[in-house]
Amino acid sequence: MLFILLLVFVGIAAGLAWFLIAHDHGEREPIAALWMAAGFGVVGALVAAWLEHWLIPANNVLPGTASGTLLTASLAVGAIEEICKFLPLAAVLYGRRYFNEHTDGVIYFALAGLGFGLPENILYTLQYGSKTGLMRVLLTPMFHAATTGLVGYYLAKRKLAGRSPFLVAVPLAAAILLHGLYDFGLTSGSALYSSISILITLGVSAGLFLIFLKATEHDQDLGLSAVGHNRFCRSCGTPNAQHHLYCTHCGQRA
Numbered sequence: 108m109l110f111i112l113l114l115v116f117v118g119i120a121a122g123l124a125w126f127l128i129a130h131d132h133g134e135r136e137p138i139a140a141l142w143m144a145a146g147f148g149v150v151g152a153l154v155a156a157w158l159e160h161w162l163i164p165a166n167n168v169l170p171g172t173a174s175g176t177l178l179t180a181s182l183a184v185g186a187i188e189e190i191c192k193f194l195p196l197a198a199v200l201y202g203r204r205y206f207n208e209h210t211d212g213v214i215y216f217a218l219a220g221l222g223f224g225l226p227e228n229i230l231y232t233l234q235y236g237s238k239t240g241l242m243r244v245l246l247t248p249m250f251h252a253a254t255t256g257l258v259g260y261y262l263a264k265r266k267l268a269g270r271s272p273f274l275v276a277v278p279l280a281a282a283i284l285l286h287g288l289y290d291f292g293l294t295s296g297s298a299l300y301s302s303i304s305i306l307i308t309l310g311v312s313a314g315l316f317l318i319f320l321k322a323t324e325h326d327q328d329l330g331l332s333a334v335g336h337n338r339f340c341r342s343c344g345t346p347n348a349q350h351h352l353y354c355t356h357c358g359q360r361a
Contacts, residue, residue, distance in 0.1 A: 108237045109232065109233075109236070109237050109240065112232055112237060112240035112241060112244060113229055113232060113233075113240075115244055115248075116225060116228045116229060116232070116240075116243075116244065116248060117225070119244075119248040119249065120221045120224075120225045120248070120252075123217065123221065123249055123252060124145075124217075124218060124221060127210075127213065127214045127217055127218075127319065128141070128214065130319070130323070131208075131210050131211075131214060132210075132323065132326070132327075132332040132333045132334045133207075133208040133210060133211075133326055133331050133332050133333065133352065134205065134207070134208070134331075134352055136205060136211065136214065136215075137205055140200075140203070140205060140215070141214075141215070141218060143199075144196055144200070144214075144215040144216070144218040144219045144222070145218045145219065145221060145222035146222060147192075147195055147196040147199070147219050147222065148192060148196075148218065148219035148220060148221060148222025148223035148224075148251075148255075149222045149223065149226060150195075151188075151191035151192045151195060151196075151219065151222070151223050152191070152222070152223045152224075152226055152227055154191050155187050155188045155191040155192075155223075158187050158191070159183075159184060159187055159188075162183065162187070163180050163183050163184060163187075164180075167179070167180035168180045168181065168184065168290075168294060169294070170294055170295075170296050171296065172294075174295065177291055177294060177295060178287070178291050181287045181288070181290040181291035181294065182283070182284070182287035182291075183287075184286070184287065184290055185282075185283045185284070185285075185286030185287030185288075185289075185290060186283045186287070188223070188251075188286060189254060189255070189258075189279060189282045189283045189286055190279075190283075191223075192216075192219050192220055192223050192251065192254075192255045193216065193219070193255055193258055193259070193279060193282075196215065196216065196219050197216075197259075197262055197272070197275075200215055201262065201266060201272055206263065206266065207266075207267070207331070208263065208267075208322075208326045208331050208332075209260060209263050209264060209267065209321075209322035209323075209325040209326050209331075210263075210319065210322045210323055210326055211263050212256075212259035212260040212261070212262050212263025212264065212322065213256045213257075213259055213260050213263075213315070213318060213319045213322050214256075214259075215259060216255040216256050216258060216259025216260075216262070217252040217253070217255060217256030217259065217315065218252075219255055219259075220251035220252030220253065220254065220255035220256060221251070221252045223251045223255070224247065224248075224249075224250065224251030224252060227251070228240070228243050228244075228247060228248065231243060246293075246304075246305065246308050247308060249312045249315065250289070250308050250311065250312065252315065253311040253312045253314060253315040254282040254285065254286055254311055255282070256315050256318070256319075257278065257282065257311065257314055257315060257318055258275060258278045258279050258282050260318045260319075260321075260322055261274075261275050261278040262275045263322070264325075267329070285307055285311060288303065288304070288307060289304045289307045289308060290304075291304075292304030292305075292307070331352075332350075333349075333350050333351050333352055334350055337350045337351065337352065340354035340356060340357060340359070343356060343357040343359070345357065
């Protein structure tokens with residue numbers, strides 16, 4: 108059972124990564140950059156675990172803890188994990204030439220979330236057993252990818268609009284709040300709060316696919332997609348029947 112759960116975690120992560128990359132209709136992303144994003148997530152998980160160990164008393168996140176203390180600790184965990192997943196990659200990725208489409212914001216940061224969440228899910232399952240693993244399969248397989256991918260979309264949107272990247276602080280704060288409330292609900296022991304946690308994880312997971320669809324539409328509107336408005340080559344003006352980013356007539360970007 109334990110081995111099957113581990114395979115499910117890996118399968119879900121690989122499936123989500125494949126879906127996002129396969130449905131990116133813009134310029135092909137560098138393979139090394141995609142692996143870099145996932146690697147940033149793995150390193151972020153290690154840094155977050157270290158920070159949580161030193162900054163948050165273990166007794167503050169245990170079931171039965173006073174609600175106020177538990178909520179504060181849960182929000183602190185949410186802040187540490189969302190910042191560790193997002194900020195380092197954002198600092199490296201924002202100025203790169205290939206970070207140039209709305210869908211890039213979703214793809215790269217969702218991969219960072221997968222790099223963060225997959226080791227966490229595996230370790231929790233190995234440490235606490237199949238029951239915990241099954242619960243995490245049902246609740247958290249895409250949670251980290253979704254919260255970070257949603258913030259990544261807004262970072263890409265700010266870049267393409269020529270606006271300050273610091274404006275992404277608002278969606279990042281929203282991700283931190285949702286993460287903290289999610290953790291609080293699961294640890295609280297309350298059926299009501301646990302139900303809210305389930306709604307949060309289902310909502311952000313669905314939101315990842317919705318925001319990816321929205322990002323794809325924005326890229327089509329801007330002519331950044333092979334299936335959008337690239338009807339004529341923007342370099343030579345030749346009809347671009349295939350709507351590719353690169354014109355087959357002149358060999359330049361459409």
